[in-house]
Amino acid sequence: MNQGQRIGIVGLSGAGKTTLLNLILRFWDYSQGEICLGSVELHQANQTDIRRCFGVLSQNTYLFAGSIRSNLKLARPDATDNDLWRVLEKVRLDTWVKSLPDGLDTWPGERGEQISGGERQRLGLARVLLQDAPIILLDEPTSHLDTITERALVETIINATHNRSVLWISHSLAGMDQMDQVLVMDAGRIIEQGKAAELVKRGGAYSEFILAR
Numbered sequence: 001m002n003q004g005q006r007i008g009i010v011g012l013s014g015a016g017k018t019t020l021l022n023l024i025l026r027f028w029d030y031s032q033g034e035i036c037l038g039s040v041e042l043h044q045a046n047q048t049d050i051r052r053c054f055g056v057l058s059q060n061t062y063l064f065a066g067s068i069r070s071n072l073k074l075a076r077p078d079a080t081d082n083d084l085w086r087v088l089e090k091v092r093l094d095t096w097v098k099s100l101p102d103g104l105d106t107w108p109g110e111r112g113e114q115i116s117g118g119e120r121q122r123l124g125l126a127r128v129l130l131q132d133a134p135i136i137l138l139d140e141p142t143s144h145l146d147t148i149t150e151r152a153l154v155e156t157i158i159n160a161t162h163n164r165s166v167l168w169i170s171h172s173l174a175g176m177d178q179m180d181q182v183l184v185m186d187a188g189r190i191i192e193q194g195k196a197a198e199l200v201k202r203g204g205a206y207s208e209f210i211l212a213r
Contacts, residue, residue, distance in 0.1 A: 003134075006166040008179035008196075010209060016188035017169045021139055024167075026050055055133035059140040061124030068097060069104040071123065075131040087130050090160045091122040118149040122156060129160060136161055138168040142175075150174055173210060184209065 001007055009017050022028040024035060026047045035042045042050060063071050072084050084104060088094040096119065100106040108115045121141055128136060141157065142150040154175040168175060176182050177196045184192040184205045192205045199206035
């Protein structure tokens with residue numbers, strides 16, 4: 001994966017996508033093969049340093065008890081309000097937050113229960129962008145959303161991560177046509193790779209995956 005490249009990884013449940021994510025973040029260890037971050041093999045790197053290189057948006061964005069401002073500043077405590085408004089604009093939440101009675105001081109509820117799933121995921125994306133990690137890992141970020149909200153969030157993610165390195169793990173094909181490369185996994189192995197349009201033309205595993213949706 002080169003700097004600024006976007007890689008999509010798709011496969012059915014149990015294909016090994018989340019396992020790969022856990023290995024990259026060193027939540028799990030591995031005894032065979034190697035994973036390199038630049039020229040450094042992950043076994044030779046400090047785990048804390050490794051995790052600082054990645055901003056992660058998962059399928060369940062967790063919002064802590066506190067205001068929108070405090071939740072965003074978890075990613076970067078020294079961020080100014082101007083920084084927060086800029087990142088909210090990137091994820092298309094600035095108008096919504098400005099419309100709230102307390103603005104940045106609005107309390108989104110315990111675990112974000114008072115806002116929609118799409119808004120919660122956009123806040124999670126804003127937090128990831130504010131962290132300014134060189135690589136963004138997306139782990140099924142649209143899995144709990146309805147089709148319309150999913151499409152809107154995918155568009156936001158694509159626009160907001162322009163020129164950023166992205167690894168997008170998904171059981172959905174939404175956004176895969178925007179990836180530089182798509183890897184299809186099955187039983188822990190990569191069985192097909194290429195641009196989404198090329199994979200469709202091949203009529204292989206990716207095409208079968210589309211038909212199975």
